[in-house]
Amino acid sequence: MISRLSGIYRTFMGVEDRSILVRQTGILAVAALLYRQLDWILVALTASLVAILKYHHVGHFHIFAILWMGNILLSWGVIVCSQKVQVDFTLSNGWRRLVTQAAERSRFLGGILEAAFILGISLWAGAGPLYIFLRERIPSRALLVALLFMVSGIQMAIWAGFFVLGYDSLSSLLAAVFPVGEE
Secondary structure, three states: OHHHHHHHHHHHOOOOHHHHHHHHHHHHHHHHHHHHHHHHHHHHHHHHHHHHHOOOOOHHHHHHHHHHHHHHHHHHHHHHHHEEEEEEEEOOOHHHHHHHHHHHHOOOHHHHHHHHHHHHHOOOOOOOOHHHHHHHOOOOOHHHHHHHHHHHHHHHHHHHHHHHHHHHHHHHHHHHHOOOOOO
């Protein structure tokens, strides 16, 4: 069992040499942790931005457009940074290796894992990690960029709706609890 888990981990990391594996694990642990923390900070900043925009009566479509463009720029930054630092901080390459190995053993299992990963990453992590995950699978750069725009748009439509609904619900609740101007 331990050797199987060790093999899965080596596949995920893409490293066979134990000394390199230990070093890469440390680097990846710090980088992935920082990336995840940044992800949550961006969620808080996005919620704050939506609240500010809604407070200033910016329409839902404009909020979506602002978030979409910001998400595209951020996703592109993640892709470029990932290529420059050569560290899989999004964990996308590791998941791609595991999905590929699973598909070699069972096409059905590989397909299920790939679909689940693509859905999860599309809704949460975003277009940058999805681009990295699919880079080897879809060699056409134009198609990958189109996918980046499409997935980013779908993700921001969902998140913009979620944040706008949250803002509207919270402001309605606060208005009901703390009525302004009534004596």
